Amino acid sequence: MPELPEVETVRDGLERHVVGRRVTGVEVRRPASIRRHLGGAADLTGRLVGREFTAAVRRGKFLWLPLGAPESDDALLAHLGMSGQLLVRADPAEGGDHRHLRVRLLLDDGGALDFVDQRTFGHLAVVDLEPTADGRPGGAGSAAALVPGPAAHIARDLLDPALDREALARALRRKRTVVKRALLDQTLMSGVGNIYADEGLWRARVHPEHPTPDLTAEQAHRVLDGVTEVMRDALRQGGTSFDALYVNVNGASGYFDRSLAVYGQGGRACPRCGAPVVREKFMNRSSHFCPVCQPR
DNA sequence: CCATAATCCTGTACGC
DNA sequence: TGCGTACAGGATTATG
Numbered sequence: 001m002p003e004l005p006e007v008e009t010v011r012d013g014l015e016r017h018v019v020g021r022r023v024t025g026v027e028v029r030r031p032a033s034i035r036r037h038l039g040g041a042a043d044l045t046g047r048l049v050g051r052e053f054t055a056a057v058r059r060g061k062f063l064w065l066p067l068g069a070p071e072s073d074d075a076l077l078a079h080l081g082m083s084g085q086l087l088v089r090a091d092p093a094e095g096g097d098h099r100h101l102r103v104r105l106l107l108d109d110g111g112a113l114d115f116v117d118q119r120t121f122g123h124l125a126v127v128d129l130e131p132t133a134d135g136r137p138g139g140a141g142s143a144a145a146l147v148p149g150p151a152a153h154i155a156r157d158l159l160d161p162a163l164d165r166e167a168l169a170r171a172l173r174r175k176r177t178v179v180k181r182a183l184l185d186q187t188l189m190s191g192v193g194n195i196y197a198d199e200g201l202w203r204a205r206v207h208p209e210h211p212t213p214d215l216t217a218e219q220a221h222r223v224l225d226g227v228t229e230v231m232r233d234a235l236r237q238g239g240t241s242f243d244a245l246y247v248n249v250n251g252a253s254g255y256f257d258r259s260l261a262v263y264g265q266g267g268r269a270c271p272r273c274g275a276p277v278v279r280e281k282f283m284n285r286s287s288h289f290c291p292v293c294q295p296r
Numbered sequence: 297c298c299a300t301a302a303t304c305c306t307g308t309a310c311g312c
Numbered sequence: 313t314g315c316g317t318a319c320a321g322g323a324t325t326a327t328g
Contacts, residue, residue: 001321032304061322082321083306100306119305121322177298186323193322284301285321303325310318 002080004157004191005235007061010086011141014065015056017088018113022069023048025106033102033117036150037125047126048076048105057142059160060190062151066129073129077148081121087114125150157191158228159235169220173212179223180208180287192227196234198263198288200227202270207294208287233259262288 002010026048028034028041037044047067053076054068063086064075078086089095089112096104103115103124115124129146140160147154156163168189175182182188183197192200201208203226206219215223237259261271266279270290280287 035304079323081305081323117305118307119321121305175298181299184322194320283299285319298328300328301326304323306320308319310316312315 001082002061002084003193003195003231003234004061004159005231005237007058007063007080007191008140008159008235010080011056011058011063013088014053014063014086014113015141018065018107019053019056021111021113022050022052022108023105024108025049027104027106028102029104030102030117030120032120033115033122034124036123037127044124044126047074055141058140059142059147059151060154060157060186061193062148062154062190064127064129064148064151066146067126073146074126075129075148077125077127077150078115079122081117081119081123083118084122085114085116087116088112089114154186154190155188158189158224159191159231163189165221165224169217169224172220172224173215173217175212177212178209179206179212179215181283182212183223183227184283189224191231194285195260195263196227196230199230199261202226202262202288202290202294203230205293207296208282208289209296230259262290264288 026045028044031041034041034044051067052069053065055066057064057066062077062079064077066075078084087095091110092104092106092112095101095114098114098116100116100118101114102117102120105113107113127148127150130149130152132145132147171188172182175188180197180201183192183200184194198208200223204219204222206223262277265277266288267276269275270277270293273290273292275290275292277288278291
């Protein structure tokens with residue numbers, strides 16, 4: 001499924017192949033996929049046709065394409081959810097009959113941008129851009145200090161060059177909760193999901209339910225560094241599966257198969273010490289950790 | 297401020 | 313073989 005590194009790979013692909021294109025038509029095949037666009041399919045179409053994509057920006061797992069020509073502070077916002085893909089088609093004859101094609105944008109170069117989403121947890125919407133709280137650029141790919149309204153409350157992510165890591169480490173330790181829950185709190189830092197939380201904590205040798213107020217400054221930085229590194233590693237691998245014409249979101253084949261130390265490895269040997277990896281229920285999902293390397 | 301549960305959805309993997 | 317069920321997951325909203 002698309003996580004922050006896969007979304008960044010998509011952003012990069014959109015920057016290369018879609019920025020500068022103008023929308024000539026919109027097909028909404030599954031209204032649920034635009035449920036967050038107030039006004040429905042007709043309004044979405046009206047706000048897109050004739051407009052040009054001027055950039056490709058990402059913060060956490062939110063992705064947006066600011067719209068220009070005519071200039072206005074709005075953007076096409078995308079969240080891929082669990083199964084979303086944005087696929088660039090050189091020829092609309094390709095992919096038009098895909099089972100899970102939800103929204104198709106026709107472009108002025110004769111191609112198309114397809115939103116494919118099996119489970120429809122993702123969505124597209126045209127939304128207004130707002131100034132960020134700190135007045136600094138929005139995130140990867142951004143030149144302007146503007147973010148989409150629905151993503152305005154999302155914190156910077158761990159790969160954002162403008163992130164203040166010292167301040168984040170302090171904020172992490174101020175939280176009155178446990179460390180994994182804090183990692184998943186998008187208002188504290190964005191882009192971390194279940195997989196990277198588990199993998200990052202394993203790298204940092206910290207138990208998922210370690211209370212945040214009990215973290216030492218050194219531990220807090222180790223946790224942030226662990227999550228950052230695992231996402232950087234994944235991004236490197238995600239980048240390799242990128243194809244010029246096909247904006248790949250195939251996180252499963254690019255990354256999941258190989259480098260996971262604990263996620264989904266319940267019962268198997270910890271790559272560091274050989275102890276069986278534990279899988280536990282946590283927050284209505286699963287936590288995976290090594291009981292020896294990550295003592296409670 | 298923090299925690300929990302419900303909500304959205306569908307393909308896959310089970311047990312019987 | 314087929315049927316039912318649990319599960320996977322992020323973001324949002326409501327409620328305690």
